[in-house]
Amino acid sequence: MTTKKLTIFTLLLFSLFSCKHVSKESAPPNIIVFLVDDMGLMDTSVPFLTDSTGNPQKYPLNDFYRTPHMESLASQGIRFTNFYAHSVCSPTRISLMSGQNSARHRATNWIRSEGNNRTKFGPQEWNWEGLNSSSVTLPRILQQAGYTTIHAGKAHFGPIGYEGEDPLNLGFDVNIAGNSFGQPGSYYAQDAYGLIKGWKARAVPGLEKYHGTDTFLTEAITLEANAAITRAKEEGKPFFLHMAHFAVHAPFQSDPRFADNYKDSGHSEKAQAYATLIEGIDKSLGDIIAHVNQLGLGENTFIMFLGDNGSDAPLGDDAYSSSSPLKGKKGNHWEGGMRVPFIASWIKPDSENANQKRLLVPANAIQEQMGSVLDILPTVCELAGVSDQADHITDGFALQSQLAGMNNNERKETFLNHFPHGNHRTNYFTSLVVSDWKVIYHYPVEGEAYYELFNLKDDPFESRNIAAENKEQLKLMMELLQSEMESKNALYPELDGKPVELVMP
Numbered sequence: 001m002t003t004k005k006l007t008i009f010t011l012l013l014f015s016l017f018s019c020k021h022v023s024k025e026s027a028p029p030n031i032i033v034f035l036v037d038d039m040g041l042m043d044t045s046v047p048f049l050t051d052s053t054g055n056p057q058k059y060p061l062n063d064f065y066r067t068p069h070m071e072s073l074a075s076q077g078i079r080f081t082n083f084y085a086h087s088v089c090s091p092t093r094i095s096l097m098s099g100q101n102s103a104r105h106r107a108t109n110w111i112r113s114e115g116n117n118r119t120k121f122g123p124q125e126w127n128w129e130g131l132n133s134s135s136v137t138l139p140r141i142l143q144q145a146g147y148t149t150i151h152a153g154k155a156h157f158g159p160i161g162y163e164g165e166d167p168l169n170l171g172f173d174v175n176i177a178g179n180s181f182g183q184p185g186s187y188y189a190q191d192a193y194g195l196i197k198g199w200k201a202r203a204v205p206g207l208e209k210y211h212g213t214d215t216f217l218t219e220a221i222t223l224e225a226n227a228a229i230t231r232a233k234e235e236g237k238p239f240f241l242h243m244a245h246f247a248v249h250a251p252f253q254s255d256p257r258f259a260d261n262y263k264d265s266g267h268s269e270k271a272q273a274y275a276t277l278i279e280g281i282d283k284s285l286g287d288i289i290a291h292v293n294q295l296g297l298g299e300n301t302f303i304m305f306l307g308d309n310g311s312d313a314p315l316g317d318d319a320y321s322s323s324s325p326l327k328g329k330k331g332n333h334w335e336g337g338m339r340v341p342f343i344a345s346w347i348k349p350d351s352e353n354a355n356q357k358r359l360l361v362p363a364n365a366i367q368e369q370m371g372s373v374l375d376i377l378p379t380v381c382e383l384a385g386v387s388d389q390a391d392h393i394t395d396g397f398a399l400q401s402q403l404a405g406m407n408n409n410e411r412k413e414t415f416l417n418h419f420p421h422g423n424h425r426t427n428y429f430t431s432l433v434v435s436d437w438k439v440i441y442h443y444p445v446e447g448e449a450y451y452e453l454f455n456l457k458d459d460p461f462e463s464r465n466i467a468a469e470n471k472e473q474l475k476l477m478m479e480l481l482q483s484e485m486e487s488k489n490a491l492y493p494e495l496d497g498k499p500v501e502l503v504m505p
Contacts, residue, residue: 026354028147028238030301031380032288032347035096035242036281037089037154037182037249038330040311040323041339043278046070048081048341049325049460054368059325066261066279069286070343073305077345078365078403084372084415084433085309087330087337088424089182090156092308092373093244094130097137097157097170099377099394103418103430103490107131113160113180113201119422121445123491123499126420130158133169136392138377140171142240145386148232152176152225153244154183172242176224177206184246187217187253187277204246216255218247218280226291233295240380245284248277252314255280270314289347298348300355302383304376307340327462331425333440333452334462338417338431342371344403359383362405370413370433375399395488416484420493422446428493432481438462439477441502443493449503453477467505474505 041048044067047056085092090111091102102108106127109117116128131137139149151167155178158164165180172178185194185202192211194203210220225243232239254269255276262272285305292301312330315321320328328334346356349363374396381387382398397411415433420443422428428443436457442450453467453474467474482502484490492499 027300028145028384029355030232030239030241030292030297031142031383032241032243032292032301032303033096033376033380034285034288034303034305035093035244036305036307037244037246038309038312039248039278039281039307039341040309040313040329040336041307041326041341042323042336043248043307043311043313044070044341046074046079046341046343048079050081050366050368054366056366061324064265064267065275066258067282069282069289070305070341073285073289073303073345074343075364076349077343077361077363078367078405080342080367080371080402082368082370083306083340083342084338084370084417085307085340086373086417087309087332087419087426089308090130093156096308096373096376097131097139098135099138099374099392099396101374101395101416101418101488103416103485104393104395104488106491108418108491109421110182111156111159111164111180115159117421119427121428121443121493121495121500122421123494124497126491128159129162130164131170132158132163135164135170136389137171138380139167139240139242141377141381141386141389142384143171143173145384146237147384148173148228148235148237148239150174150176150225150228150232150239150241151178151244152228152241153178153221154246154249155179155244156182174228175206176228177204177221177246178244179205183249183251184217186251187247187255189213189215189217189220193217193220198251214256216257216280218245218255218277218284219257221245222284222287226288229288229291229297230295233297238384240384241288243284243288245281247281248274248312250312252277257283268314274313292347299346299350299353301347302355302359303345303347304379305341305343306373308373310337310339325461329425333417333419333426333429333431335438335456335460337426338415340373344399355383359400359403361403365405367402367405369402369407370411370415370435371399371402372396372415374415379403414480414484416481416488418485418490420491430481430485430490432477432484434477434480437473437477439467439474439481441478441481443500444503445493445495445500451478451505471505478502478504
């Protein structure tokens with residue numbers, strides 16, 4: 001064979017065993033996406049904010065919460081300091097499933113189980129039906145690649161009577177408690193999780209065997225998820241677990257397993273109850289990690305832990321307490337409404353494992369480059385060695401280089417958060433983060449259009465709006481926002497049936 005032919009043959013062999021193909025020498029990796037409802041960046045003892053030198057900096061809320069298993073995961077893996085999600089739950093969840101920004105998939109508000117949640121000036125054509133059986137979704141992609149796909153907990157992908165109501169229609173083989181609604185009727189098994197006492201219309205289904213026991217909802221879902229993992233191993237198939245707890249969403253009911261840890265904290269009963277929900281989530285994380293290791297699957301299982309929007313912690317009536325020192329909370333346009341925790345690691349690091357050799361995650365590492373919920377789908381696809389459908393547009397970037405502790409110089413460091421609806425903490429707005437800059441545009445449906453502009457490097461807690469004094473930067477950011485909206489064919493709020501488009505400065 002000539003040198004030229006040998007080179008071509010070698011390149012062909014390399015292409016066959018590139019990152020898009022799993023080596024025959026190793027089983028496909030198991031993958032866990034551990035998604036916590038309403039868990040903001042500060043709802044943890046793990047410090048995600050950093051000082052001017054890039055080192056973790058603790059704040060009072062980090063000392064209030066107890067999350068030792070998150071601490072352990074962060075110590076053996078990598079945490080992102082600037083990880084974004086949409087500021088409301090259903091948009092984030094559908095973005096995670098589809099890899100698309102909510103402005104593109106148009107499920108821009110939380111989905112109401114009983115019908116259209118458009119609100120007064122919302123776009124008529126917004127996607128209030130959510131996902132359906134023809135949607136390209138992450139579990140369907142993995143299901144077609146031979147994975148057992150497991151959903152556990154909150155779904156909130158579609159209203160009652162529509163296909164998105166049932167995760168089994170969306171590519172999941174197993175559905176544990178997932179349905180149309182976004183909060184539980186009760187966390188207590190004594191209440192039958194809402195069927196006997198609480199909000200009956202939100203009674204969590206499928207967990208009847210725990211009724212009348214002292215099994216907290218978070219614990220019941222964890223037990224069922226671990227049982228599903230065991231069955232996947234017995235079947236000899238890799239698994240994808242979408243571990244999506246109802247916690248820490250309201251109602252803020254105290255988890256009695258952890259109540260004593262906060263009784264002398266000086267915080268209100270509701271705040272203490274919220275903290276017990278956080279610690280219950282942390283225990284669930286530890287229990288799942290322990291179970292995977294007991295099954296001998298730890299070296300070949302990758303986990304990503306994140307929240308779906310900013311915190312809803314009941315720590316005050318203002319917009320500054322829940323995520324302090326970040327400004328804002330769930331539903332707000334500020335950073336406290338859209339920055340979430342993100343930690344990724346192999347469950348049992350092992351540099352000799354074939355899959356870990358392809359993605360070596362450094363221990364106790366901090367990644368300051370932006371990431372977002374839009375990145376989950378391409379990251380998982382690359383990790384599993386599969387591709388999504390060629391005609392399916394995605395807006396995220398595979399995180400592999402960032403997970404390895406490097407920067408991805410090819411990614412756009414932008415995140416568009418589009419909320420053309422009302423009846424929430426911030427109404428009718430679109431925000432855009434571009435590297436260190438952030439602009440928020442408020443639509444003129446209930447008053448005049450106005451703008452907020454922040455340099456997040458100089459002012460990470462958004463204390464001073466500099467839109468009036470930096471008009472050139474404001475104009476540039478609004479042009480970029482307009483371009484992002486147009487590229488995603490976004491819908492605008494409406495007045496008298498007509499779209500209220502951007503008023504440029």
